[in-house]
Amino acid sequence: MLSRKFFILLFLTFALPQNAMSGYGFGSSVDNSDASSVGVSNQLLPSFKDNVSISNPSTWHNLLFSYLNTSVGVHNANFQSSSSTNFSLSSAKLVIPWKQKMAFGVSFEPFLSREVVINDTTTTSFTFNEEELLYTRLNSSSGGPSKGSLSFGYKLNDFDSIGANLNIVFGSSRYTRNLIIDNDNHLLQSRDYFSGTMVDLFYSTNRVKFKDNPIFLSASLSMPLKGINIENDSYQAFIDLNDNNYHDVNDFPDIGQALLPLNQKFNDELKISSFTFGADYEFSPRKHLQAELLLWSDKGEHNLNSSIYDGYLESKNKVSLSYIKFAQPFSRDRYNFKGSLFFQNYGVKNLENINEVGLGLGIGFNFGITGNQIDLGYKLSKRDGLYLVGNETLHSFNLGISIGDLWFVKRREI
Amino acid sequence: MSRFILDAMKLLILMIFITSCSEETIIYDEIENKDSTIQTSTLPQTNSKLFQTYPQFSTRDKLFFGSIKDSENLYSLVQMTLFSGNIPPVSLVDLLADSIQVDSAMVFFQTEDSLSTGFDLGLFSITTENDSVFSDSLNFYNQGDFVDFESNSFLLNQVYLSPEDFTPDSTGLDTVKIMFTEEDGSLSSLKEYFLDSDTYPARTFMLKNTGSTLDELFSLESNESVNGPKMRVWYKAIIDEQTTLDTFITFFSQKDINVFSPPAINDEDFNYISLNSGSGLRSIIEFDLNLLDTLSRNELFKNSNVVLDLEDSNLLEDDEFYVIISAIQDSVQNWNFTSPFIETSEGGEDSSSEIETSYTIDPNFIVSRKIEDNQVRIPIQAFLQGYKNGLFQHNELMIYSAPVNSPFDKVNLNLNAIEVMYVEP
Numbered sequence: 100m101l102s103r104k105f106f107i108l109l110f111l112t113f114a115l116p117q118n119a120m121s122g123y124g125f126g127s128s129v130d131n132s133d134a135s136s137v138g139v140s141n142q143l144l145p146s147f148k149d150n151v152s153i154s155n156p157s158t159w160h161n162l163l164f165s166y167l168n169t170s171v172g173v174h175n176a177n178f179q180s181s182s183s184t185n186f187s188l189s190s191a192k193l194v195i196p197w198k199q200k201m202a203f204g205v206s207f208e209p210f211l212s213r214e215v216v217i218n219d220t221t222t223t224s225f226t227f228n229e230e231e232l233l234y235t236r237l238n239s240s241s242g243g244p245s246k247g248s249l250s251f252g253y254k255l256n257d258f259d260s261i262g263a264n265l266n267i268v269f270g271s272s273r274y275t276r277n278l279i280i281d282n283d284n285h286l287l288q289s290r291d292y293f294s295g296t297m298v299d300l301f302y303s304t305n306r307v308k309f310k311d312n313p314i315f316l317s318a319s320l321s322m323p324l325k326g327i328n329i330e331n332d333s334y335q336a337f338i339d340l341n342d343n344n345y346h347d348v349n350d351f352p353d354i355g356q357a358l359l360p361l362n363q364k365f366n367d368e369l370k371i372s373s374f375t376f377g378a379d380y381e382f383s384p385r386k387h388l389q390a391e392l393l394l395w396s397d398k399g400e401h402n403l404n405s406s407i408y409d410g411y412l413e414s415k416n417k418v419s420l421s422y423i424k425f426a427q428p429f430s431r432d433r434y435n436f437k438g439s440l441f442f443q444n445y446g447v448k449n450l451e452n453i454n455e456v457g458l459g460l461g462i463g464f465n466f467g468i469t470g471n472q473i474d475l476g477y478k479l480s481k482r483d484g485l486y487l488v489g490n491e492t493l494h495s496f497n498l499g500i501s502i503g504d505l506w507f508v509k510r511r512e513i
Numbered sequence: 514m515s516r517f518i519l520d521a522m523k524l525l526i527l528m529i530f531i532t533s534c535s536e537e538t539i540i541y542d543e544i545e546n547k548d549s550t551i552q553t554s555t556l557p558q559t560n561s562k563l564f565q566t567y568p569q570f571s572t573r574d575k576l577f578f579g580s581i582k583d584s585e586n587l588y589s590l591v592q593m594t595l596f597s598g599n600i601p602p603v604s605l606v607d608l609l610a611d612s613i614q615v616d617s618a619m620v621f622f623q624t625e626d627s628l629s630t631g632f633d634l635g636l637f638s639i640t641t642e643n644d645s646v647f648s649d650s651l652n653f654y655n656q657g658d659f660v661d662f663e664s665n666s667f668l669l670n671q672v673y674l675s676p677e678d679f680t681p682d683s684t685g686l687d688t689v690k691i692m693f694t695e696e697d698g699s700l701s702s703l704k705e706y707f708l709d710s711d712t713y714p715a716r717t718f719m720l721k722n723t724g725s726t727l728d729e730l731f732s733l734e735s736n737e738s739v740n741g742p743k744m745r746v747w748y749k750a751i752i753d754e755q756t757t758l759d760t761f762i763t764f765f766s767q768k769d770i771n772v773f774s775p776p777a778i779n780d781e782d783f784n785y786i787s788l789n790s791g792s793g794l795r796s797i798i799e800f801d802l803n804l805l806d807t808l809s810r811n812e813l814f815k816n817s818n819v820v821l822d823l824e825d826s827n828l829l830e831d832d833e834f835y836v837i838i839s840a841i842q843d844s845v846q847n848w849n850f851t852s853p854f855i856e857t858s859e860g861g862e863d864s865s866s867e868i869e870t871s872y873t874i875d876p877n878f879i880v881s882r883k884i885e886d887n888q889v890r891i892p893i894q895a896f897l898q899g900y901k902n903g904l905f906q907h908n909e910l911m912i913y914s915a916p917v918n919s920p921f922d923k924v925n926l927n928l929n930a931i932e933v934m935y936v937e938p
Contacts, residue, residue: 225551227816227934234551236938278550278938280815287811287938335902336811336938351813352898356877358810 118176118493119215119485123447124401124411125291125329125369126211126243126272130393131459132190134170134499137476138437138461139421141391143301143317143377146437146461147501148470149385149425153192155317156252156262157301159202164469164503165195175494178485185214189497194250195507202262204250210293213240213272215407217487234280238407242272244293244327252301262301268293268327274405284339286346291405295327295369315379326367331403333361369399373415385425389439393417401448408486410450417443419459426465435463435474453484457493469503556931560799560909562845563783565852566871568652568775569790570920574737576622576720576771578632579727582827583776584791584921588662588721589733590639590647591742591769595716597762605710605764614749618693618703620670620718622733623686623740624679631675632731633724636691637666638706644714653774653792654854666719667706670699673724674731686740689733708746718742730921735769742766776827776923783850785824785927786912788836791920795913797845797872800931802908805901809937812901814894817933819910823887825925834884834922835915838891840875840899844907872911877904881915884924897933 120127131137133154135147142154150161153168170189175182192206218237225232247269252262271292278285303317335358338351346354377391395415421439426432439459446452457480464473476497485491576589596602608615620636639646641660651659672691679687693700710716720733734740743765750758775791786796798819819838828834853871878896882889899905914922 227551227553228818228932230816232551232816236550276938278936280551280936285813285936285938336813338813338815351815352895352902356899356902356904358902361810 118174119178119488119491120412120445120453120482121212121215121243122217122240122407122486123450124397124406125293126213126240126406128211129189129209130417131476131478131497132170132208133168133192134172134189134474134476134497135168135435135461135463135472135501137478137495137497138439138459138474139389139423140419140439140441140457140459140478141377141389141421142393143303143319143375144379144389144391144421145315145387145425146423146435147463147472147474149381149387150315152317153194153501155301155303155319156202156204156250156264157260157303157317159194159204159250159252159262160196160199160254160260162194162196162202163199163508165193165506165508166501166503167506168192168194168499168501170474170497170499172498173496176491177494178488178491189499197508200254202250202252204248204252206248206250208246208248209243210246210268210270211243211272213243213274213406215240217407232280234278237277237279238275239277240272240274240405240407242270244268244270244272246297258306259302259304261303264297264299264301265324266297266299268295268297274407284342284344285336286339286344287334287336288346289331289333289405291403292330292332293327294330296324297327297371298322298324309380312381315381317377317379319373319375321371321373321375323370323372326399327369327371329365329368329403331361331363331365331405333363335360363403365400365403367400368403369397371395371397371399385427387423387425389419389421389423391417391419391421393419408450410447410486412445413448414446415443417441421459426463428465428470433465435461435465435472437461437463437476441480450486451484453482455480455482457481467503469505471503472499472501474499474501551934551936553932553934554804556800556802556804556933558798558800558928558931560845560848561786561928562797562799562848563787563850564795564797565778565850565854566793566795567650567853568654568793568920569914569916570652570771574735575732576735576742576769577773578634578720578722578731578733579729581728581730582919582921582923584773586722586730586771586773587653588719589735589769589771590651590662590717590719591736591766592647592715592717593742593744593764594767595710597764599762603762605708605716608708608746608748609704612751614751615700615704615708616747616749617695618700618744618746620691620693620742620744622689622742623738624689624731624733625686626730626732627679627687628674628676628731629729630727631673632722632727633671633673634689634691635671635721635723636669637719637721638669638703638713639665639715639717639719640667640706640713641665641715642713644716646715646717647770649770651770651772653772656772662719667702668723669693669702669706669718671723686734735771736766742769773920775920781825782925785925786821787923787925788912788914789920789923790914790916790918792923794923795911797841797909797911798928799845799909802897802900804933805897808901808935812935812937814897814901814933814935817892817894817897817931817935818890819893819912819931820929821889821891821912821926822929823884823889823924824927827921827923828884832919832922834918834924835881836884836889836891836912836924836926837879837881837915838893838910838912839880840878840896840905841907841909841911842873842875845872845909874911875905888929889926893931894933897935 139146147153172189190208194204196202216239219235254260276287299321305313307314341349373395379389419441423437443455461476478495577586693703747761
């Protein structure tokens with residue numbers, strides 16, 4: 100019973116950091132949810148162990164132990180003279196290998212974040228009946244859908260392996276427009292409920308060699324099984340006379356005299372598909388060079404206009420280059436070092452496109468006979484072309500803890 | 514397995530602790546301006562109606578005398594209890610028994626007022642054969658529906674009230690006493706025309722100014738007050754040949770009413786929104802709310818007022834007058850003047866539907882404001898929002914005098930404007 104309560108709390112605390120892109124469309128997404136992949140700025144290529152990426156199920160069969168992995172993040176966004184810092188849980192994942200042949204996993208992580216506030220910096224004056232009214236506006240959105248995944252990885256032969264994720268998108272977000280007239284909050288609130296299913300397919304191979312060293316190649320294809328539908332509840336505007344941010348009998352109009360919320364359903368609002376291809380080359384023992392390409396697109400309907408800005412992301416391309424040096428198992432060399440560069444371009448519908456360039460650094464520390472690992476990741480990136488804001492600098496620190504054990508693994512398999 | 518749960522719990526506790534930290538917000542600047550953020554309009558009046566309903570004597574627990582502000586207090590009626598409160602109870606008629614010798618009696622009233630000129634206060638007994646001669650509905654306009662109190666009364670006694678009898682600016686009460694004794698013959702009148710409740714069952718006093726006109730307002734505490742009218746009778750009761758009981762008993766008032774002639778409804782009143790609770794004069798205005806149909810569901814009304822200018826009144830400098838505006842439950846069918854006391858139908862067709870003299874107030878919208886600087890501004894944003902949300906069905910508002918106002922006060926108001934402001938977040 101106790102653990103059940105904890106899981107409920109866990110889901111409630113999922114959140115992504117605020118940044119300007121949270122105001123685009125249905126919010127901003129994150130590329131690297133687990134701390135071990137932050138330093139390499141990619142998803143498919145090994146970053147957890149020398150042949151395992153925690154984000155790529157087709158590599159999980161290489162694990163000797165089951166791992167419970169959780170990551171938290173500290174995110175800082177700077178633009179103009181403003182700054183914001185947030186803490187959030189990045190991901191929680193359980194990976195269970197079986198006979199080094201296949202693997203299973205279950206994970207929860209944020210999918211999109213709509214956490215953003217914009218407001219007027221100046222007060223506007225309005226005169227009515229010789230009375231001067233001063234007003235400002237403050238628009239905010241919060242929350243966002245989460246993603247629960249069931250994963251499966253399978254080793255086809257000594258060279259090839261495959262994997263798949265079944266992703267269930269769920270959760271809600273809130274949108275509030277506040278017109279503040281002489282300290283009275285005039286609130287217009289709405290809530291979006293997300294539901295959808297997506298699938299990710301993975302393939303990895305070691306067949307290609309260069310100077311007798313294999314090149315690890317991996318590709319993934321993500322597509323919607325069922326587009327993400329959004330149910331929108333739009334509540335009638337009210338004056339929040341008691342400043343509790345909630346429409347009740349003490350507000351105007353009284354909740355009993357207000358209109359019922361408008362409920363609208365929008366199908367296939369988001370139809371996200373992506374293709375990722377990466378290559379990893381071990382040019383020296385435990386030293387790897389990696390490159391990954393991501394092509395992402397959203398062919399959703401986008402009929403619901405409940406975002407802070409009018410624009411939304413319709414495409415994204417990313418290239419990352421990284422270097423990683425892995426620790427030597429069962430030796431005094433217990434540290435993984437990672438460094439990466441990445442370039443990203445966002446295609447924005449209705450607004451200017453956004454470019455992002457970033458740097459990733461990471462360190463991992465192995466301990467214990469089961470290969471427990473603590474990962475620290477740091478990402479610095481700069482975005483150009485953001486609506487109204489212009490440039491934004493993002494700092495992201497991620498801390499991941501991976502506990503390995505013999506859960507569900509028979510001892511004789513080791 | 515137990516170790517797994519333990520480890521998982523430790524991790525989760527750690528995560529929850531970390532993620533419970535507070536979250537800051539980023540503030541971006543300059544939201545795109547929207548023309549419809551704040552808008553204003555003036556709602557045109559499309560119709561108005563002056564009408565009379567049943568007079569309202571206000572909530573004041575007084576019996577009034579004098580003529581002020583074009584009103585004249587005609588008389589007051591006070592019905593006394595049939596029995597005194599003693600044990601065993603003694604009825605009025607018991608005092609006429611052979612074994613009872615009434616020595617004297619006193620009818621007395623209490624007042625907080627003082628007088629600047631004197632007047633004659635006459636105390637009459639209503640001498641009809643009915644035991645119930647008036648009700649709460651009695652007023653100046655429907656006196657004809659009741660007995661003719663002037664003709665069916667007998668003057669029992671009268672007293673001249675002079676200014677010296679009362680203490681000006683006193684916080685206490687002064688008493689008005691009307692004595693009945695054998696010497697002046699008034700006691701026998703009281704016994705014959707009031708104590709004999711078998712013959713005159715109304716047991717009702719009529720109080721009336723029997724002298725010259727009193728040009729000021731003088732009041733006595735009414736039955737609603739704890740210091741209401743009372744009658745005390747001193748008498749001797751012969752118990753047996755050796756025993757005589759010398760005592761008194763007190764009768765209390767059980768209901769009363771003040772009847773006055775309110776300010777007349779004149780031709781000029783029809784040009785204004787005229788209000789007077791004494792005559793029951795009220796108004797209804799209808800205005801064009803088509804604007805509301807064009808607004809989005811998220812428009813919020815605020816700072817919207819019916820503005821009424823004071824054109825004429827009988828208010829004195831320190832008088833306060835509150836105006837009430839309310840929604841009504843039924844739409845107005847007849848915009849002509851209507852009154853429950855004036856026969857408007859002339860036997861013509863549809864006459865039954867034309868005699869609409871009272872309108873039911875919708876309790877969801879009642880607002881009161883005081884006239885200040887010759888103007889009253891009454892906020893109606895709640896009505897407009899309710900109309901927009903379907904809570905109110907009719908685009909009409911009734912305007913009337915608040916019960917706290919003096920029934921003698923009358924105002925003529927002119928509709929200045931119905932100014933509305935609405936915003937959309």
